[in-house]
Structures are given as C-alpha cells and as structure tokens.
Amino acid sequence: MNRREWEKQFKKRLSSLPKSERAKALEYYGEMYADRRDAGMTEEEILREFGDPADAAEKLAADLRADAGGTGEAAHGGREATAGDTAARVFVAVLLFIFVGIPLLGIVFCLAAAGAALFVSGFAFILAGFADFVYFIVQMCLLGVSGALVAHLGLGLGIAAAGFLLTPLFLYLTKVFFRLCGKVFTVTGRIVTGKKREAN
Amino acid sequence: MDIQLKKGLLDVCVLSVLRKEESYGYKIISDIAPYIEISESTLYPILKRLEATGAVTTHSREYNGRLRKYYAITEKGRQKIREFIEDIKEFEKIYQFILSGGEL
Numbered sequence: 001m002n003r004r005e006w007e008k009q010f011k012k013r014l015s016s017l018p019k020s021e022r023a024k025a026l027e028y029y030g031e032m033y034a035d036r037r038d039a040g041m042t043e044e045e046i047l048r049e050f051g052d053p054a055d056a057a058e059k060l061a062a063d064l065r066a067d068a069g070g071t072g073e074a075a076h077g078g079r080e081a082t083a084g085d086t087a088a089r090v091f092v093a094v095l096l097f098i099f100v101g102i103p104l105l106g107i108v109f110c111l112a113a114a115g116a117a118l119f120v121s122g123f124a125f126i127l128a129g130f131a132d133f134v135y136f137i138v139q140m141c142l143l144g145v146s147g148a149l150v151a152h153l154g155l156g157l158g159i160a161a162a163g164f165l166l167t168p169l170f171l172y173l174t175k176v177f178f179r180l181c182g183k184v185f186t187v188t189g190r191i192v193t194g195k196k197r198e199a200n
Numbered sequence: 201m202d203i204q205l206k207k208g209l210l211d212v213c214v215l216s217v218l219r220k221e222e223s224y225g226y227k228i229i230s231d232i233a234p235y236i237e238i239s240e241s242t243l244y245p246i247l248k249r250l251e252a253t254g255a256v257t258t259h260s261r262e263y264n265g266r267l268r269k270y271y272a273i274t275e276k277g278r279q280k281i282r283e284f285i286e287d288i289k290e291f292e293k294i295y296q297f298i299l300s301g302g303e304l
Contacts, residue, residue, distance in 0.1 A: 031226075031266075
C-alpha cells in the first residue's frame with residue numbers, strides 16, 4: 001500500500017464525518033507524514049506506524065463522536081446490541097415503510113405513469129390526426145367530394161400538426177417526470193439517513 | 201490501562217509538553233511516546249478537544265515550504281495541569297490506603 005491508497009481508504013472510512021472534518025483529519029495526517037519524512041523515515045515505515053487506515057479512521061471517528069456527544073464510549077459501540085434493539089429497529093423500519101415507503105411508492109408510480117402517458121399521448125395525437133385524414137380520403141373516394149369531408153380532412157391535418165408541435169414538449173415533460181422519480185428516492189434517502197448535503 | 205484514565209493522562213501529558221514551548225503534532229508524539237503509548241489517531245482528538253476547551257491555541261507557520269500547525273498552551277491549560285497535580289496528590293493518599301490493605 002502506498003500513501004495515496006492509505007489516504008483513500010482512510011477517507012472512505014471517515015464518510016460518516018462532515019466533509020470539513022474529513023479534510024482537517026487528512027490535513028493532520030498529511031502534516032504528520034511530511035514531518036516523519038523529514039525525520040528520515042521511509043514511506044513504508046510511516047504507513048506501518050500509522051497502522052491500518054480503517055482502524056485509524058474508526059478510532060478517530062469514535063473519539064470525535066464521543067467528544068461531540070459528551071457521552072463517552074458507552075453511547076457509541078461500547079454496548080452490544082440487544083434483542084430489544086433489534087425489535088425497535090424492525091418496528092421503526094415497519095413504521096417507515098407504512099408511512100414513508102408506501103406513499104413514496106405511490107408518488108413514484110404516479111409520476112412514472114404521468115410520464116409514460118405524456119410520452120404516448122404526443123404520438124397518439126399525430127397518429128389520430130393522420131387516421132382522421134386517411135379515413136375521410138377513403139370516404140371521399142366512396143361518396144365523392146363534399147365540403148363537409150374536405151373540412152374533416154383539414155381537421156385531421158390540424159390534429160396531426162398539433163401532435164407534431166406538442167410531442168417535443170411532452171417528451172421533455174416525460175424526462176422531467178422520470179427524473180423526479182429518481183429525485184424522490186434520493187431526497188427521501190437523505191432525510192431518512194439524516195445525512196447532511198455536505199457529507200455526500 | 202483504563203481508557204478513560206489514559207485519556208485524562210494524555211491530555212495533561214500533551215499540555216506538559218507544551219508548557220516548555222509551543223510544538224507541533226509529530227514532536228508532541230515523539231516527546232510523549234517514551235512515557236505513554238500514543239499514536240496519530242489518539243493525538244488528533246486530544247488536540248481538537250484541548251483547542252475546543254481553550255486549553256491550547258493554534259496557528260500555522262511555514263516550514264520547509266509547507267504549512268505546519270503549532271500548538272501553544274493557554275492560561276486555562278496551565279490551570280488544568282495544576283488541577284491534575286492536586287488530583288494526583290489525592291490519588292496518592294488513596295493509593296497508600298489500598299496498598300496498606302485499608303489500614304491507615
């Protein structure tokens with residue numbers, strides 16, 4: 001493992017900390033590294049001294065959390081999970097599913113359905129216009145030309161033209177709706193995990 | 201050694217090192233290491249805590265073309281050392297009491 005790999009793994013394990021905290025911790029290790037190099041140590045020796053990046057990050061994050069919470073070791077990782085904890089987690093998960101999951105799936109389904117409907121309706125417009133046009137051409141062939149039939153031809157062409165004009169807008173809206181589906185998931189995920197935007 | 205006890209001891213060890221003169225991360229570790237086990241990941245939260253409680257102040261200075269963070273003790277930090285010495289005197293009495301098997 002070289003220095004870059006060490007830092008990469010260290011940073012990854014600190015993902016629970018805000019970005020600014022992570023940057024400070026990396027800066028600290030960077031300075032330590034430089035000072036040890038100045039003291040004549042090799043990269044390998046220094047990284048051996050730093051220890052496993054996952055362990056170092058874990059220890060540092062645990063200490064910082066303990067200090068921030070003022071509750072010491074007991075509140076974080078110092079206690080084994082009990083059966084009661086598991087039951088509580090399952091209960092919260094069920095509650096989340098009922099009051100967040102199901103409405104969320106409903107919203108996503110509606111957005112997707114609206115998107116799909118818009119996608120289809122643009123083309124349906126064009127198709128209906130042409131069908132109308134062709135139908136009255138046939139009618140004219142069978143019954144002879146009349147003012148009413150010509151008016152219907154015009155109507156058919158008008159609908160098809162409106163379809164052509166509306167399709168790009170509908171396609172754009174379809175894209176927006178599908179994007180919104182994804183957004184609903186990411187935003188909810190962020191709310192549920194309580195992660196700050198900064199931490200991403 | 202008990203984790204909490206070691207934590208408290210390390211805080212004072214770091215402050216003691218700074219009592220002589222201001223210092224930086226690597227030097228603090230080198231100064232303390234012969235007496236008590238300390239690593240980078242242990243020192244970092246200590247320095248942060250001491251800074252947050254006003255026991256030390258920090259400033260960055262250029263060294264060898266890079267910035268190095270220096271830590272200096274404050275009056276509050278010195279007070280903390282004095283309190284610790286008082287505590288140790290108390291401990292000394294308890295230590296003697298335990299050694300003698302509860303007969304003083």
